[in-house]
Amino acid sequence: MIEFQGVYKTYQTGSHALEDVNLHIDDGEFAFIVGASGAGKSTFLKLIMREETPTAGEVIVNNYRLSRLKRNQVPYFRRTMGIVFQDFRLINTMTVFENVAFSMRVIGKKKKEIDRTVKHVLRVLDLHEKANRYPLELSGGEQQRVGLARALVNKPALIIADEPTGNVDPQMSHDIVEMLTQINEKGTTVLMVTHEHELVHQFDHRVITLEKGHIVSDTGAPMRPATVSLGSLAAEAGGDTL
Amino acid sequence: MKPHVIRYLIKEGCRNTWQNRLMAFASVGVLICCLLLTGFSYLLFVNVDHMFQNAYEQNVMAVYLDSDQDEEAVRRIGDTLQGMSNVASLSFLSKEEFLAQYGEALADNTMESFQGENNPLPDTYIVSLRDLALFQQTLDAISAIDGVEEVSYDANTAATLTKVRQVVLVVGGSIIVVLLAVSLFIIVNTIKLTVYNRRLEIYIMKSVGATDSFIRFPFVVEGMLLGLIAGGVGFGLISLLYKVLYSHFSFDNPLLSLVPFSQEWLPLLVGFLAGGTLVGVCGSIISMSKYLKQEGGLRS
Ligand SMILES: Nc1ncnc2c1ncn2[C@@H]1O[C@H](COP(=O)(O)OP(=O)(O)OP(=O)(O)O)[C@@H](O)[C@H]1O
Numbered sequence A: 001m002i003e004f005q006g007v008y009k010t011y012q013t014g015s016h017a018l019e020d021v022n023l024h025i026d027d028g029e030f031a032f033i034v035g036a037s038g039a040g041k042s043t044f045l046k047l048i049m050r051e052e053t054p055t056a057g058e059v060i061v062n063n064y065r066l067s068r069l070k071r072n073q074v075p076y077f078r079r080t081m082g083i084v085f086q087d088f089r090l091i092n093t094m095t096v097f098e099n100v101a102f103s104m105r106v107i108g109k110k111k112k113e114i115d116r117t118v119k120h121v122l123r124v125l126d127l128h129e130k131a132n133r134y135p136l137e138l139s140g141g142e143q144q145r146v147g148l149a150r151a152l153v154n155k156p157a158l159i160i161a162d163e164p165t166g167n168v169d170p171q172m173s174h175d176i177v178e179m180l181t182q183i184n185e186k187g188t189t190v191l192m193v194t195h196e197h198e199l200v201h202q203f204d205h206r207v208i209t210l211e212k213g214h215i216v217s218d219t220g221a222p223m224r225p226a227t228v229s230l231g232s233l234a235a236e237a238g239g240d241t242l
Numbered sequence B: 001m002k003p004h005v006i007r008y009l010i011k012e013g014c015r016n017t018w019q020n021r022l023m024a025f026a027s028v029g030v031l032i033c034c035l036l037l038t039g040f041s042y043l044l045f046v047n048v049d050h051m052f053q054n055a056y057e058q059n060v061m062a063v064y065l066d067s068d069q070d071e072e073a074v075r076r077i078g079d080t081l082q083g084m085s086n087v088a089s090l091s092f093l094s095k096e097e098f099l100a101q102y103g104e105a106l107a108d109n110t111m112e113s114f115q116g117e118n119n120p121l122p123d124t125y126i127v128s129l130r131d132l133a134l135f136q137q138t139l140d141a142i143s144a145i146d147g148v149e150e151v152s153y154d155a156n157t158a159a160t161l162t163k164v165r166q167v168v169l170v171v172g173g174s175i176i177v178v179l180l181a182v183s184l185f186i187i188v189n190t191i192k193l194t195v196y197n198r199r200l201e202i203y204i205m206k207s208v209g210a211t212d213s214f215i216r217f218p219f220v221v222e223g224m225l226l227g228l229i230a231g232g233v234g235f236g237l238i239s240l241l242y243k244v245l246y247s248h249f250s251f252d253n254p255l256l257s258l259v260p261f262s263q264e265w266l267p268l269l270v271g272f273l274a275g276g277t278l279v280g281v282c283g284s285i286i287s288m289s290k291y292l293k294q295e296g297g298l299r300s
């Protein structure tokens, strides 16, 4: 669950990135954040991952009230979400396998479990043949799938992605959103920032439009039959199926 | 942290060191130079101190006794002197021996007239001191002994030696401290270059929820590794260099000869390894902490 209560963000440079943003996103939703360059989309996500703190107002994410979060609690808070970046942000000196495994090492998982889970995730994302390659030996689309695998491997309740399709071709963009949609159908909340209106129209998800730091439109969660069974699917998400 | 996590992080530290081996090489080089400078200051200090120590031992007092004492009283005074804590060694010079030593300078007939009962010289104890800093106290105590007529000494030499030794101690100590600080500074800046390239990694680690200590650990391992390597190599170099110096500067005069390396290798080895590790680990931690604190990671 994500909630913004009267959130303002003014950077030290004086630019008002967000102004009076109020918003509620339920568990299990899929929301696109769209808007022109400079509208405040990235700032919005940075407030959620607690990379920035609001100038005023309150942000609540996965039951953490971020204004009360101490610095040493931030890592534990971050483990409740998976983050995907436009520029992939893989560690170039680690293999694909190690990049994905890293998320699990951080939370102290044992080698056996890491091996099993990472192999599984790589297979799901069709990367298992590249497990021992290094990121720079992969195409953009492949690198982004590694980024996605890293975000998914700990089965977080929330995935946030800042223009994950910004550096891949249209077909791969579609595939990535398709994958995120499948993950979402198993109960994971997905927030995705994008520029590409066409892509947004190909899917039936909630669309939040930002303009100069304000929310100017919000379609709300689409009504669809699938929502009824979300609960049972969410339970499944805890299993081995991803 | 669980053992398997620690094992992983140690491995990561070694992998990172290898990954950044060029910079590691530079850091080790810088660290070795600093350790050598510090080591040589230390050895210089040890040698200077050693020479003073020798000079001390040659700095003696002559204790002249009253002339009208029997052998028993003279021996008792000797025992008292021997019992004093600051007296390092003691030797007795009877008035006959005294005369024999200095009489050669006199004319024969004068010498003649001084024999036996007419000997004007006193029985004398030659005392050398353990610690010259306590010179005055010891002098007072000896003068106060019954039967001691006069104490002859060279107060100036004693005071000067003590002062110079203190100055050497302070200057030597300061040089070592300053050198260590300078090494730390250089090391921090060398490692900073490597860490700058790794700030993206640090940011990524933070974004997947790594704690500060998890991120720091491999850097500590890396610093330790560099420190130990630099300490070991530095020690090898300094022992070689010192042995060469030693073989060229060994004189018979104990005042001028160098302290043999066998007396100093252990403190040097321990110092080099400990100093190298300390500087390496501190340097590593200091240079990465800026990026650890920084959110967003990429705003350099
Ligand atoms: N770290 C920062 N310091 C100062 N100003 C910033 C910072 N980050 C963003 N801004 C400003 O805040 C505003 C919103 O930026 P933001 O990055 O959220 O936009 P965006 O919607 O993600 O744009 P884009 O589509 O180009 O990525 C912009 O005016 C930007 O210049």
Ligand SMILES: [Mg+2]
Pocket (backbone or CB within 6 Å): A041, A042, A043, A162
């Ligand atoms: Mg942006």
